[in-house]
Amino acid sequence: MAAWQSGCRECIDHWQRSLHSPQQRRSQALSKICNGSTPVSKLIFLCIIGLGSGAAWSQDIALPDIGASADRLISPEQERRIGVGMMREFRAHDLVLEDPLVNDYLRGLGYRLVAQSERQDDNFTFFMVRSDDINAFAAPGGYVAVNVGLLHTAETESEVAAVLGHEIAHVSQRHLVRAVESMQKVSLPILLGMVGAAIAAQSAGNGDGTQAALISGLGLMQQKSINFTRDNEYEADRIGIHTLYRAGFDPDAMAGFFSRMRGATRVQGREQPEFLRTHPVTASRVSEAKNRASAIRQQPLPVAIQPQANERQFQLIRERAHVLNALRPNELVEFYRGQIAAHPNSSLEWARYGLGLAQWRSHQFAAALATLQALAQADPNNPLFELPLAEVETELQQAPSALKRLQRMTELYPGNRAVMLGYADQLIQTGTAANGALASGLLRDVLNRSGDDPAVQSAFARAAELSGQELRALEAHAEVALQTGQLIDAMAQLQRLLRNPKIDYYQRARVEARIAQLTPYILEIQRELGKTTPRVGRS
CATH class of the missing domain: 1.25.40.10 (Tetratricopeptide repeat domain)
Structure with missing residues (x-):
């Protein structure tokens, strides 16, 4: 963890040198970090305080031996603080769609799934990100984000529920926490890329580009922290499909949404959606999701827990x-x-x-x-x-x-x-x-x-x-x-x-x-x- 902090410090120092900032200007820049001035400053703030919070808030925490429990690695309270900090950063840059009707709908949909999940007592926060990119991600502390672009691309409520179920599974299985050790290897390059992209966009006067770099980078950071191991992604699919079915949604929706994203990219030659970059989907993974959905349909649910999707x-x-x-x-x-x-x-x-x-x-x-x-x-x-x-x-x-x-x-x-x-x-x-x-x-x-x-x-x-x-x-x-x-x-x-x-x-x-x-x-x-x-x- 100390090496990771050192890498963050090198990232910050490089940023300062690139702007030829004296000490006084550095202090002013870091002051702006706390009061929501620029996306670039916010990225640095996340590097110091937010994404490195396991080290910044608890310097004595050491990485456990392989096989140690997730709770020894990072406590639920630390998870909550990381999630709260991330949410504040998103709000500071107007990246959260603060519409009560949309938010209440997303919260209701999310908790309908949570009620049928393995962690029904956990607290979750579902929110909509102001981005047209097709993506969703989970963050520590039970925060689950869905981009406006993903909601608009979905054809049915079950497809949105499938994505939410997958992200809820990442949280409930504590994949984010279990991947902290691997974050040491991937976080710094991602942060450098985020900072570089945001600086380039800001230097060009491209406010939209800066915002896009921030949203994309933060979403990628959260998903990269899972490290996309085969086991984690397949486990999230398996649990997500089960949750989806128990909540009364179409269990085929997950495989269907994945297939549609892959097919549209391949046939139309479009740039790969952010969702596929942060949730790598192979043909075998789609096939397994289809087989799992087919098998789970053979397990009839009690009539009392068979609500219908509200497509209207x-x-x-x-x-x-x-x-x-x-x-x-x-x-x-x-x-x-x-x-x-x-x-x-x-x-x-x-x-x-x-x-x-x-x-x-x-x-x-x-x-x-x-x-x-x-x-x-x-x-x-x-x-x-x-x-x-x-x-x-x-x-x-x-x-x-x-x-x-x-x-x-x-x-x-x-x-x-x-x-x-x-x-x-x-x-x-x-x-x-x-x-x-x-x-x-x-x-x-x-x-x-x-x-x-x-x-x-x-x-x-x-x-x-x-x-x-x-x-x-x-x-x-x-x-x-x-x-x-x-x-x-x-x-x-x-x-x-x-x-x-x-x-x-x-x-x-x-x-x-x-x-x-x-x-x-x-x-x-x-x-x-x-x-x-x-x-x-x-x-």
Whole structure:
């Protein structure tokens, strides 16, 4: 592990020399690492703090002898910290699609599989990455990422579930942890490639290229840490197919998706999808997956655990993620119109939904209103239609109608995160203290269930400000900074809050606990800066 750290240091030193940076500039660059400035800086930060966290946070951990348990190599708590750190980095660069409807769908799909897996008590976090590359990956701590590109390429819900089942198996079997020793051999070259690609893209002024290098490199890092041994990949397939079947999905979907990816690349001569580079698929592996699916079908499941895939919802969510991730939604307006015109005798609900969303994102609000209203009339009270309708009504200065619509939805779907967040946002936009208090109450209930959501924290901060809850607003703003990788900024906000004479006993206890959690990270950052460590904690 020491050799790996040394290699990371050489990587950092090479980066500094290539930019001809003096010590002062180096300190400034590393300061930006903590506050989300550039993708290149974030890569270096991951090298020091995140991906090397097993060494950075526990210097005394030594690699075990062959055959030692995974728990001796890295504890579940260390896994969780690595995963949390990775998530913060992704959020710091807006690489996470923070849409509650999409996220709730992915979480529901993921936990439907977890409920039938070998590790039903494990905590998982499923999230959508803003990338058109066809890929998915698992990270320590139960984090499972799916790229928007993979969701959009999938033809059925079972195909997405198959990929999730495979990644869940990697986590449940602790393949990531068992591969830490081999990471010493592969991590540095990958990091160097990531840094080089990101620097090249940034030097050329290519923001999209820099983001792509970061996403691709991090996904590759996580999958390379598994080292793609035959045993690990086949084990993940075997367990994933079993989980897929028990959860009520098509067990042939895994082999079908793999085959389609390989076939499209071979026949059309396209560049190999990121998924195949990070999940090498051979003909024999596809064949074995097919045989396993055929065999497992001979094991009938009890009727009580035979739910069906929801293809309609999948298609709508697929288009929603695609439109929300699009850089040029106006082009999608023409695409969806073409699809509808080419199939006049088909309802093509997914295309009409995509059209309405693309019109909304292209600021064609009147057209979006008509498109979405037609969908909502055919299926009243569907959050997928009602929430964007409220957004469009707000843009058209029809706020009372939007507020009434969202209030009705909260009565139909009490506790639904997407609905509550939409209603709270609308209440906040009214600008009244009474509605701010109502919104903060709604969001407090949501935070009790999902406090690690920066969108909810940010909305709660605005609601608290509006209703005069100054200290709660300050605490929520600090949480947003923390969850999006702005560690030093979060620490500064927490320290200021702690000095506020109005803080009560319970809030002081929460803030002090947060500062205690942050202090080791800040100390590590300051050591890398080469500065005299500032005082952290109570002042």
